[in-house]
Structures are given as C-alpha cells and as structure tokens.
Amino acid sequence: MTMGSELRDQYRDRLPTFKRLEEEVRFSVEAALRNRHIKVHAIQSRVKTLDSFIEKVERKEYADAFNDVPDIVGIRIVCLFLSDLRKIGDALRDVFEVTSEENKIENEDVASFGYMSIHYICQLGDANSGPRYNSIKDLQFEVQVRTIVMDAWANVSHHLDYKGEASIPRQLRRDFHALSGLFYVADQHFELFVREAADAERDAIRDVANENLDDVDLNVETLTAYLRARYPDRNSTTKMVMSEFVEALALTGFKTIGSLDAAMREAEPISLAFEKDRSERNKNYRLTAVGMVNVGIRQLYPEYSENRRRIQSERVGRDKHDQ
Template identity: 35%
Template sequence: MNNILNQYEDKKVIYMKYEQQIKKLIEFLIKEEGIEVHAIDSRVKEKDSLSRKLKKKGNKYNNLEEITDILGLRIITYFEDDVDRIAEILKKQFHLDEENSIDKRKKNDPSVFGYSSLHYILTLNELRASLPEYSNYKDLTFELQIRSILQHAWAEIEHDIGYKSKYEIPGEIRRDFSRIAGLLELADKEFIRLKDFLKGYAENVEKKIQNHSLDLEINKITLQEFLNKSSEVKEIREQILSDLKVAMESDIRLIENDIRVLKFFEINSIAELDSVINLNRDKIIEFGKEWMKEYDDDTIKIDASITLFYLYYVLVYQDYSIDYLTKYLEISSMSDVAYDEFIERFEELKREGFEL
C-alpha cells in the first residue's frame, strides 16, 4: 500500500497534466460530431481517497497502473441516445478495456433502483500514443462515465438519500422509488421522441418553404427557415446595405422577440408575412436606407433579420402616432435609452416631411 501511494505521489503531476489533455481531446471529438453536452467533468483522485480504496480492497493491487480510476471523467448529455453516440466515437479513438468496462444501464437486478451510467476504462490507442504530445501518457488508464442529465439527476439524488437497494428502503415507500425511477426513464425516452419530431418538423418546413408552400404558423423553426431561405428577404437586406460596410451576424435569440412583434401586427403565418413583405418591399428599402444614414460604416452590427426590423418601422410609420410607436417599442423590449432615441428619430422624420 505504501509503495502504491509513493508511486501516486511521483506521478500525480503527470495525471493532472493528462487530465487537461484528455478533457480537451474529448471535448474536441464530441464537438466535431456536432453533439451538444451539458457538461464534461474531470478529477484526479486525491491521496486520501486512494488510501481508503487500497484499505478496502486489501491486496488486490500490486502497483499504481492496475488502478483504473486515478483519473476520472464524466460526460453528461442532454439526451440518452447521445450516450451511445459518444461511446461509439470514443471506442474508435481509444483502446477499450472491455473486461473492466460495464454498461450499468443494462443491469437486470430488479433490487437496484433507477438506472446508471455507461462506464468505460480507456487508454490511448497506438496511433495517438505515438504522438509526441501524448507519449508521457501511453500507459495510463482513465475511467469515463457517460450518462444523460436525467440519469445524472437520479444518481445525485440517490447518493444524497443514501438508498440503492430495495432491501435498504422502508417498505412503505419502496413503490414510490420504483415509480420515480420509471418516470425518469420514460422522460428520457420522451425527450428523444420530441427531439426527433422537431428535427423532422424542421426538415418538412424547409421543403415547404423551398416549394413556396407558406401556409405555416409562425414559430421559431418556421420563421428562422423563412428568413434563411426567402430570396425576397435576402434581396431587400442587400438593397438596404448596398452602400454600407457593416458587420452581418445572426442571433437566434432575436427570433422570440420577432414572433412577439409579428403578433402585435396581427401577422400569424409565414404566408401572411411573405405577403406583407412583398407588398411593402420598396418602402422597407427606402425606410432602411433613410434610417441607416445616421450610422457610420463599421459602427454597428446588423442582424440577418434586418428586413423584418425595417418592416416593423414601415408598418408603424404608415399609421404613425406617439401612442402606436410607444406600444411597438414596449412590445419589442426596447431599452430605455434606445426607446427615447427611437421616438426622437421618428418625430424628426415626420418634421422633415419624410413620406413612404
């Protein structure tokens, strides 16, 4: 035991460096596959924790390399099916110790409540271990847990409560534990179903907009797809910005605000929006160019939905009153400073006799 603890002291710094390297690598591999995860946590086992483990296991270990969890990582996914997707990625990039790895999600013991993680014991494969930046870590193993965020929630609560077996739990609440575990498992499956539905819905919306079949309610997916695919929206935007050099960016967070504003103008479908844009095409361009005169090149960033931005102003300006403009600014969540500036600008345009 003392020999192993001495080895640990000698190699702790190496493990800590390896922790940073391997975490960055796994983050990169997951991102490359386009998978979003909730968190990737890591730790190097503390000496006290290792000492307790050695005492508990007796003479099981002869040297530090036999202990597979000195370095541990945990990946928490949003969706349960991403656990298997990530597992497949990592099996291709690392050597998997199948004998010591276990998928605890597939346990058949009905006396154990809930469900748990996929546990892998991994080492660098030969190709990666041959690279200079990984040469110091070629013989080091690490433990990796992969679980969904709901599986993680169950594990954390279960750990806090302190009951893992039905034999430990008072009979009066045994059924409650089983029901909660079943609900969480069902919720995991339902979230996957919803994700798949939304993916299919988005693909169907894209096809409909490409075919100019616009009888679609306005929501985050339909509006974003329309703004991205409509040639009319793009042409108006380019006309407004033709004489300017400004940064173009897209911010999906603005979509929620656009939906709220469109409802304010009683525009409830993509077909209605397309019709209003086409009807006011020249006015949107004219108003946009007039408004943009106030800005110097490169002083502002323009969102990709600028066509909607100036459509709103055209609609307000055509039926202009201070009250109407004020209601629009309130519904669009304008800041107090911008609020006063916009009212002043509209008033100025009216005084100058600007007409649409």
C-alpha cells in the first residue's frame, strides 16, 4: 500500500471525528459571539476535503500529516467592522486555547491576493472537558477572521484568477491596485462611520435633555433619546423598526423632535385610552414607547398610516429581492 493510500484510509477513518470537532467549534464560536453581543455577517465552517488534504501534505512535504496540517477543520468569521476584529480575537482567546496567531492584515501589502484576515490556530479550551471531548480535545483547528469588505475583496480577487503581481498584465496593474485601495478605504470609512454613529447617539441624548426641541432634527438617534426620556418605563424597539418609524413620520411632515413633541400633547391621551381599552381584555397588554406615538399619531394624521404601510412594503420588497 502506498503512503498516499494509507493517508486516504486514515483520513476516511478520522473524518467523523473531524466532523464532530467542526460542530463543537462552530457551536462554541456562535455562543461566544452571541454572549458578547458581537454581530457578524457570516460564520462558515468546513472540514478540508480529502483531495485538498492530500495536496497540502504533498506540497508541504509534511512528515506527520495529521499533526502538521492545522486547518483540517476550519472556521471563518466574517464580521462587519475593523473594531470587531479585536473583540472577536478576545472572545476566541477566552473560549479556546490559541496556540498561534498570524495577522495577515497588518503584515500584508494592501494589494495582497485574498488573504487579508487574521488566522488563529486553536484547540478546545478547559471548558470542553470530559468523555464527550476525549477524541477531539487535543486536535488543532483554524479560525480565520476578516471584515465583510476583506471577504468581498478576497472573493473578487480569487475569481479574477490572478495569483500574484507577475500574473497581472502590465496595463491592468494600476487599476488592480486602485481597486485594492478602494476596498481598504471602504473598510476604514465603515469603521469611522460606526464610531461617529456612537457619537451621534451620545449627542442626541444631550440635545434632547438640554436644548430647545424645535432645534433638534428628527432622526433615529434623536427619536430614540426622546422616547427613552419621555417613556423610560416602556419597552423600546429595534433600530430597524425605529428607522421605518422615522421615515414614516418624516413623510407625514415631522422634521424636528419639537414638532413631534407638540403633536404628542394631543396624541398621548388617545394612546392611553387605546391601551386602557385593550388592557381590559388582556391585563398584560401595554404599549411600547413607539406604540404610544404610533397609535396617537395614526388617529390624528390619517396620511401617517399610509406612509407607514408604504415604508414597510418597500422593506418587505427589498427582503424578498435579497432572498
């Protein structure tokens, strides 16, 4: 039997174990990100195929194939922002034993071909102990972390089929590097935007508390701050719902928090009466902060309901298109 045949037989024998490791690692990664409230675009996992495994062993001339190939099981986390890279790295170190780390973002040229990511070689941590984990406890696996922009560049450059600088026709190199720079700038500006959004949220809380409400523009951040201040004991809602709410209010003619506040003096009794009527049939019924505005404004401004339906319909249409 040739060495290649032996490796193939060993791989097939161990494949169920690799699959188990993939499942455990993916479960732990998803739980760690969820517990830390880190939103990500995608989590992908795979066990390296037999042909890919054999090709790597032969190309690298590994003597101890199953110990020398650290990425037989691989996880890729595609996050949203550059600042998430550090948060995810901290989460991985808390959950797993990280044996090595390679930063192919800071250490690579901006025009590198598809490998802009951070690679962690890991093993299961102390929390994964007991008979259930005996067969996979000491196995290595790789976790790659990159932003959604880096992932897009990796996919685009991969499909261009240029594997390096020498492969690109001279007349295309300038455009190629310009494209690479655009992806880099996009990542930086997404990060800048998310930081400025956090600043806008803090500014909105200050403005609603301290300034003339007629001077405070209506937007998601200022409306959220206003509702928290006016109805601190009522539940809030998601940012997506709040955004649709703002769009419908703007179409109805509300441009400032002051104009909405003035309307709420008349609308709030309508909302409270609606809530009281519903609570007589269901004692647990209670309007959210958005509901307080929504019910009253709907009665006072008939065009608002149509505007709200229009905004929601547009969102449903986009969702169906994206599926």
